[in-house]
Amino acid sequence: MTDKVYYTVEAEDNLICRKCGIPLEKTEAVFEYLDNSFPVELPACPKCGFVYVPEDLALGKVLSVEKVLEDK
Amino acid sequence: MDHFKERSTRDYFQKKLYSLEGLLERENRCIYEEPAFCHAACPLGLDAKKLIGFAEKGNFSEARAMLEHIAPFPRILVYGCEAPCEKVCRMNEVGEGIDIPALERAAMNLGSPKTGRGMLKFKKKQKAAVFGSDLFSLSLAAELARKSYPVSFYVSQADAVSLIKDCAPFLSKDDLAKEATRLEAMDIKIIYSCKLTKELFESEKEDFDIIAAARSFLNAYFPGDIPDSRTLLSPVSKLLSSQNSDPGVLEAVFDARRAGVSADRIAQGLDPGSSRGEEGARESRLFTDMSEAVPSKRVPEPQEGYTREAAMEEAARCIRCKCEECIKHCVFLQETGKYPRLLTREIYNNVDIIMGDHLMNKTINSCSLCGQCTFTCPNGYDMAEICRDARENMVSTTKMALAYHEFALLDMLFSNDEAFLAKPQSGYEECKYVFFPGCQAGAIAPEAVFKAYSDLTGRLEGGVGLINGCCGAIAKWAGRTAIYEECEELLKSELKKLGKPKIIAACPTCKKTLEEMIGAEVKGIWDILNEKGLPEGALEYDRPLIMHDSCSARGDSEMQTAIRKLADSLGCTLKEVPYNGDMTECCGYGGLVSYVNKDLASKMAQSCTKDEDVPYISYCMACRDRFAREGRESMHVLELVYAAPAGNPPDISEKRKNRLNLKRKLLEEVWNEEVIVVNPEYKIVIPEDVSEILDERMILEEDVYDVIGAYHAGGSAVCDEKSGLLTSSLRKGNVTFWLNFTEDETGVYTIKGAYSHRMKVRTRYEV
Known part of the structure; x- marks a missing residue:
């Protein structure tokens, strides 16, 4: 895996993992689709590993990349 | 087999959509690219439709450029041409045809000549000689000069004006002078005041590679040496000459064009008859709908020719013959902006791409597969077949992303699993009939389905079983053959258990799909209702309604008639719209368009309901639903028959709930079975x-x-x-x-x- 990061979402201070009770932290994550993967940085719980994908990211960048890959 | 495994962009499979012959056979049915009748009738290939288009916009210089491109002496042509184009003008059928020659004259008189020196051309090594003057030899000399052959032109006249006058005696003095100036500007070595004798010919011909002559010269010195009808090459003298001794203006200019092609072949050392391509006038296969053409009369051309305004007015009468029958009422084709021939080639190429962007995927999945084009096209073009084949091809080569159809396919599996119900009538093991309402009926109007089943069991003898599920159309539309085959297996096994009963469908798509699947006739519930009469309590409807025919009823006049009979017995006053019956449009549900391209599906539904501000009645639940979703008042005929109005269109979740509730209600109230519903604790x-x-x-x-x-x-x-x-x-x-x-x-x-x-x-x- 390369060190390149395609997209970064900063972890806002007010986001807390409900299960673990600790703040989310900017974490190295990866999006995978149709045998392609994209390293990204997203807020995630450092303990349970729950990765948070905000709505504007899901319906924006993620959706547009999905559409491009679907027709590759 | 896992039907819902995502494709990989690392798989490289390819399967041809069609053989080359198969592709060409399909493409050739589309006549969109066929020339207009006036264009096809011109042996010189002048696109009169295009020229008239320029004239209509007042762009006479472009129109003039077209004439200067096709004829070396355009004034001779426009004043002398016999104009086969105007004889075939379709406007003759409804009034007076367009005066094309007058517009050509206007182009020459009102347009400016092209300026600029053009491209630098190198002279060819082979030299040409032309003996004697007539319109053919004059035109050929100019044609050969245009092809960059050094040309020597031996004529008896003393100057250019008398030469042009002898070749085109009909020209006015002014035009004569203009064409003489044009001749003098050409790169031709003209030997004036020549004695055209055989001796001159014999002594000079050795210096030239291409030799041509006026027909009178050929007749005088080589009597009986007749030029070949195609190449215009005389077998004995090897002279290129006109086919006839006294050709008309158009024929002479066309012969010069053909002789020019022969000259090229001779210069290249090739057989003059080879690789000539298509020459001369031809029949156009174009179809032009004249039903909306407005009859009109010609704008008279005065002696001095049209003014700019008069020419533009005459040009505006042209209807621009074209075949867009399929595009006129197909929202999908309008949206693509492409005609079927082009679309087919792009789809074919899209399927062929192994790596890279498949730009036509969404287009392939946006056709409603409704088959309207097959009926509107004069040659029966079947765009639905091509899009369906492309979808199947994409699925089989793992190029079809699940994202396009996954929701619809999961909904189909829901219909044939959780919401599926197949039972014989209570008290029977095997049945004479089975009612197949279809997945959308249960999803949209469950009460009507419930009442319909109760009615059928009450009024038909021999037992009426029920199969409530999907007929497989969704899998077929998605190109998912394996899922369709599983559906086929399920339905056939249930039909077998019920003793192979006669199917009564409540949906035109189910009827069509099931007939293909089991190879036997499937009745429509409308047939039974017409036979047995309306049930008690049927709603009468006294407001006018527009009947929207289902696209699955296309070509099934019996079904269309039966529905109208049923509507009539309900007291409905039906208003018919032009695009109905076999020409009906799809509501946007067909071909799963509403899942792939929501905006397009909306436009399709709007197009179906654009005609009048009256409620729509249909016999397809999907049509009823899609029209209602677009805010139009719409109903299914069974809602009236069973007095069970379905109300506002359900959303995707309600459609599922409706199916589950219908199943529960049927089990509890018809078969007295207890259904346990587990509710979550939150x-x-x-x-x-x-x-x-x-x-x-x-x-x-x-x-x-x-x-x-x-x-x-x-x-x-x-x-x-x-x-x-x-x-x-x-x-x-x-x-x-x-x-x-x-x-x-x-x-x-x-x-x-x-x-x-x-x-x-x-x-x-x-x-």
Whole structure:
């Protein structure tokens, strides 16, 4: 895996993992689709590993990349 | 087999859509590119439609350039041409044809000549000689000069004006002078005042590679040496000459064009008859709908020719013959902006691409497969077949992303699994009939289905079983052959258990699909109702209605008639619209367009209901639903027959609930079976605005319950400390669903928002 990061979402201070009770932290994550993967940085719980994908990211960048890959 | 395994962009499979012959056979049916009749009738290939188009816009210089391109002496042509183009003008059928020669004259008189020196051309090595003057030899000399042959032109006249005058005696003095100037500007060595004798010919010909002559010269010195009808090469003298001794103006100019082609072949040392391509006038296969052509008379051309305004007025009468029969009423083709021949080639090429962007995928999946084009096209072009074949091809080569049709396919599997019901009539083991209402009927108008089944069991003898599920059309539309075959296996096995009864369908698509599947006639419930009469309590409807024919009833006049008979017995006053019956348009459900291209599907439904502001009645539940979703008053004929109005169109979750509730009601009330419903221990509130978002984003309530269920069972969530909003997610199949929600002390979850994505997400430490 390369060190390149395609997209970064900063972890806002007010986001807390409900299960673990600790703040989310900017974490190295990866999006995978149709045998392609994209390293990204997203807020995630450092303990349970729950990765948070905000709505504007899901319906924006993620959706547009999905559409491009679907027709590759 | 896992039908819902995502494709990989690392798989490289390819399968030809059609053989080359198969592709050409299909493409050739489309006549969009055929020339207009006037264009086809011109042996010189002048595109008169284009010229008239320039004239209409007042762009006479472009029109003039077209004439100067096709003829070396355009004034001779426009004043002397016999104009076969105007004889075939379709406007002759409804009034007076367009005066094309007058417009050509206007182009020459009102347009400016092209300026500029053009491209630098090198002279060819082969030299040409032309002996004697007539219109053919004059035109050929100019043609050869244009092809960059050094040309020597031996004529008896003393100057250019008398030469042009002898060749075109009909020209006015002014035009004579202009054409003489044109001749003098050409790169031709003219030997004036020549004695045209055989001796001159014999002594000079050795110096030239190409020799041509006026026909009178050939007749005088080589009597009986007749030029070949195609190449115009005389076998004995090897002279190129005109076919006839006294050709008309158009024929002489066309012969010069053909002789020019022969000259090229001779210069290259080739057979003059080879590789000549298409020459001369031809028949156009074009179809032009004249039903809306307005009869009109010619604008008279005065002696001095048209003024600019008069020419533009005459040109505006042209209807620009073209065949757009399929495009006129197909929203899909209008949206693509392409005609079927071009679209077919692009789809074929798209399927052929192994790596790279498949730009036509969405287009292939946006055809409603309704078959309207096959009926509107004069040659029966079948765009639906091509799009369906392309979809099957894409599925078989793993190029079809699941994202396009997954929701519809899962809905089909829901119909044939959780919501599926197949039973003989209570008290029977085998039945004479089986009622097959179809998945959309149960989803949209469950009460009508319930009452219809009760009615059929009450009025038909021999037992009426029930199969409530999907006929397989969805899998077929999606190009998923394997899922269709599983559906076929399921339905055939259930039919066998019921003693192979006669099927009574309530949906035209089910009827068509099942007939193909089992190879036997399927009745429509409308046939039974016409035979047995209306049930008690049927609603009478006295307002005018527009009957919208289902696209699956295309070509089935019996079904179309039976429905109208049923509507008549309900007291309906039907208004017929032009695009109905076999020409009907699709509502946007067919071919799964509404799942792939929502905007296009909306336009399709709007196009179906654009004609008048009266309610629409249909016999296809999908049509009824799609029109209602577009805000049009619409109803299914069974809603009237069984006095069971379905109300507002259900959203995607309600459609599922309706099917499950119908199954439960049938089991409990018809078969007296107890159905146990397990409710979750937590409560979820979905406000109306969120329901609309769920419907828009194709997220089912079931998905909402699953996400909350997983959270409730100890799953993770993100809490925004400022707002107190919780966000949790769940991966279901190929989709990750996200919910924004709040949780109160009593354990009630209120949903605030929802979204989804297909990509998988994980931290980089997980494997």
